[in-house]
Amino acid sequence: MTQGANVEWLFARQRFGVHPGLERVRELLARLGTPQRNFEVVLVGGTNGKGSTAASLEAMLRAGGRRTGLFTSPHLTRLSERFVVGGAELPQGAVAAALDRVRPASEAVEASFFEVITALGCLLFAEAEVDLAVMEVGLGGRLDATNVLDPRLSVITNVALDHTAILGDTPGQIAAEKAGILRAGQSAVTAVAPDVLPILERQGADLWALGRDWAAQTRSLGWDGTEVGVQWPGGGTQLRTPLLGEHGGLNAALAAVAAARLGVPTPAIVQGAAQTRWPGRLEVLPRQGLPRQGLTGQGGHRVLLDGAHNPAGARALAQALRPLLAGQGQERLPVIFGAAEDKDLAGVAAELLPLASRVILTRAALSPRAADPAQLAALFPGVPLERTETPAQALAALRPEEDLALACGSLYLLGELRPLLLGEQPESHERWQ
Numbered sequence: 478m479t480q481g482a483n484v485e486w487l488f489a490r491q492r493f494g495v496h497p498g499l500e501r502v503r504e505l506l507a508r509l510g511t512p513q514r515n516f517e518v519v520l521v522g523g524t525n526g527k528g529s530t531a532a533s534l535e536a537m538l539r540a541g542g543r544r545t546g547l548f549t550s551p552h553l554t555r556l557s558e559r560f561v562v563g564g565a566e567l568p569q570g571a572v573a574a575a576l577d578r579v580r581p582a583s584e585a586v587e588a589s590f591f592e593v594i595t596a597l598g599c600l601l602f603a604e605a606e607v608d609l610a611v612m613e614v615g616l617g618g619r620l621d622a623t624n625v626l627d628p629r630l631s632v633i634t635n636v637a638l639d640h641t642a643i644l645g646d647t648p649g650q651i652a653a654e655k656a657g658i659l660r661a662g663q664s665a666v667t668a669v670a671p672d673v674l675p676i677l678e679r680q681g682a683d684l685w686a687l688g689r690d691w692a693a694q695t696r697s698l699g700w701d702g703t704e705v706g707v708q709w710p711g712g713g714t715q716l717r718t719p720l721l722g723e724h725g726g727l728n729a730a731l732a733a734v735a736a737a738r739l740g741v742p743t744p745a746i747v748q749g750a751a752q753t754r755w756p757g758r759l760e761v762l763p764r765q766g767l768p769r770q771g772l773t774g775q776g777g778h779r780v781l782l783d784g785a786h787n788p789a790g791a792r793a794l795a796q797a798l799r800p801l802l803a804g805q806g807q808e809r810l811p812v813i814f815g816a817a818e819d820k821d822l823a824g825v826a827a828e829l830l831p832l833a834s835r836v837i838l839t840r841a842a843l844s845p846r847a848a849d850p851a852q853l854a855a856l857f858p859g860v861p862l863e864r865t866e867t868p869a870q871a872l873a874a875l876r877p878e879e880d881l882a883l884a885c886g887s888l889y890l891l892g893e894l895r896p897l898l899l900g901e902q903p904e905s906h907e908r909w910q
Contacts, residue, residue, distance in 0.1 A: 483576045484556065484906075490590040491909035497620030502592040506625065508582035509596060512603035516546065518626045519735065520658045522614035523634030523669075524651070525790045526728040529720055529755040530634050533732035535611045537749030539564055541741035546602035546610035548623075550594065553757050553892040554903055560598055562605040575601050590909075591615050595622040609739075619657025631658045632735050633667040633677060634728065637789035652676040659684070666691070666734045668727060685709065687727075691734050695726030699804055700761065705750075709734045714743050716750040721759040722797025729753065757784050757891045759797060762898045764875065764882075779881050780872070780898060784888040786816060788824030794885060795828045802832070809834035811879050813871045813894070814857075815841055816886035818848035825886060826856035832883070835861040839871035841889040844908045868893040 506513055521531040528549050535547040547561035560567045575597055583593045595615075602610045609629075614621050618633075636652045652673040659665050661681035668687040669677060677684060685691055691709040698704055702719040703726035718729040733746045741749075764778040785794040802808060812833040816822055836857045838850035850864040865871045868890060875882050884894050889908045896903040 481573075483580055484573055486580060487556075487576060487590065487593060488906040490588075490593060491907065493589060495591070495616060496589050497617065499620065499622070499625045501586045501588050502595055502622040503625050504586045505579075505582055505588050505592060505596045506599060508585065509579065509600055512596075513599040513626050515603040516607050517609040517629045519609065519611045519630045519632065519739070520614055520618075520623055520626065520628040521611060521632040521634070522618040522621075522655050522658045523632070524637040524655075525787070525793065526634040526724060526731075527613050529725060529753070529758055530632060530728040530732050530735075531611045531613045532755045533718065533720070533729045533750060533753045534632070534735050535561070535749075536564070536753045537732060537736040537741050537746045538609060538611070538739065540749035540752065541736070541745035543741075544606065544608050546598070546605065546607035548595075548598040548602070548610060548612045550591070550613060550615055551888055551892075551908070553888065554896050554901065556904065559594065560601050562602065562607055567601060567605075572597070572601065575604070589622075592622045595625075599626075614658060617651075617654035617657070619654050621658075624658055628658065628660060628663065630735060630738055631660065631663065631665040631682065632731065633658070633665070633669055634731060635789075636669050636673050637787060648673055649676060656680050664738045666731060666738060668731050685734060685738065687731070691730075693727055693730035695723045695730075697722075697800060700801060703729070705730050705733075707733050709737050712737055712743065714747055716747045718750045718753055720753060720755065721801070722793060724793040724797065725759060757782050757888060757895065759783050759794070762895070764872065764898065778875075778877070778879070780813075780875075780894070781881060781883045782891050782895060783883070783885045784891055785885050786820055786825065786887055788821055788828060791825040791828035791885070795832055798832060798883070808832075811835050811837065811875060811882045813837045813839060813868075813875075813882060813884040813890075814853065814886045815839045815850070815868070815871075815890040816848055816853070817844065817846040817889070818852070819846060822848065822853065822856055826853075829883075829885070830857055830860065833857065833860050835863070837863045837865060837871045837874045839865045839868055839890070841887055841893050841908065842867050843893065843904075843906065844887070844889040846909060847887065847889065869897055872897060 552558035659680035659682040665682040707730040840847035
């Protein structure tokens, strides 16, 4: 079987949907020789901020001398983005070659797309001889494929309404699912709100909670990032992260507390925070074909990409962006918006509307879940609207006098916009997960 055929087979499995449960992935890993037993694991769950927290923690661990793996989802542009070893994305050929070995066992147990991806990550990390892998939880926690692993430490960022058809429609129900990645007696850190903290505490983990056991204060450095003061039992530090916004700083602080619990020296925590990179989340990129020399006001034309796709994420985006815009003398900017039809689109749009000078509606061409731009128009009353059918058309609709634009609503949309801005070749597979 060719490597290309295996990748096509993998992406086709997205259409079988999400099937929560641990039996299939446990059997799959057993058939592969239990590769997950060759390294330590940190599980990072939560509703928003999982990826940036995981990326920050991995950078801190690596700065502290650990040989790290980083497993995240979904990817933006390439499947291989999900598998990072020692700070470097694994080559696409290596991922495809490993998939050739994973496929027969996956077919035997009828594994889902994400179960295959999880097992593939474990195999790749074992063969790369990582000593600790930071694994982002896919959906929920209790029944997510990553929860078959035995974490040395677990992280839960926050709890908000998302994936309600699967996880429940109240914060308490969702918190109970997220809490499934905690282990009795094992170390854990969280930044969840106090009202759902008791649900996490029922698991009996050795849990450090924001506001009770550790604290963080953030200060914006404008477009350069965020300064964070963080204190934890027995220690603390000041650090700087390129992550923008109060939520970006809080995610870096959460990672710092987790790193401290894992024994990372404070200087390495500071170094790792400064070196963190997390594409597609408050990421500024130049507009292709237009001048690149300034951010705004001096001929620079940029697009701010953010993966906010639920109301809580959109609210954090708006709170971060508002002072950045004010600092350059503006209140609004053009917004490119496209989203999956199964999200709380009205809730997301309500957070973005006060920032929008006009809205360019579009859809991710490769995502069958993408909402029709015509259906999105009613979400943005009172601002000029333009409908486009592809991300490329949406970028082309930006005007020369618009120095900075925001693109958000779907990570799949960003996955198609980002290569257009960078001049890269995107994948051509349909995107469901």
